[in-house]
Amino acid sequence: MQGEGQIENDFGPSTGGTTQNGGQSPMIDGTTRxxxxxxxxxxxxxxxxxxxxxxxxSMQDKVKQYFDQIQPD
Incomplete structure (x- = not known):
C-alpha cells in the first residue's frame, strides 16, 4: 500500500541494550490442540x-459478544 507523508529514518546504532530472559513458557514445543x-x-x-x-x-456485553462470534460451529 502506498502511503502519504514524509518518510523518516532513524540512522542510530542498532546494537546495545540488554537482554532479559524470562521464566518458563507454558507452551510445549510441537503440540497443538x-x-x-x-x-x-x-x-x-x-x-x-x-x-x-x-x-x-457494556464492556461485559462486548466480551460475551466476542466469544459468541468466535464460537466454533
Missing amino acids: PYNEVYGEYAAEAKRTLGRTQLPA
Whole structure:
C-alpha cells in the first residue's frame, strides 16, 4: 500500500541494550490442540473473570459478544 507523508529514518546504532530472559513458557514445543477443544476453556475462564471484575455492563456485553462470534460451529 502506498502511503502519504514524509518518510523518516532513524540512522542510530542498532546494537546495545540488554537482554532479559524470562521464566518458563507454558507452551510445549510441537503440540497443538484443536480450536473447538480450547475454545470452551477460554470461554469459561472469561465468564469466571467477568464475575470477579467490575467492568461496566457494556464492556461485559462486548466480551460475551466476542466469544459468541468466535464460537466454533
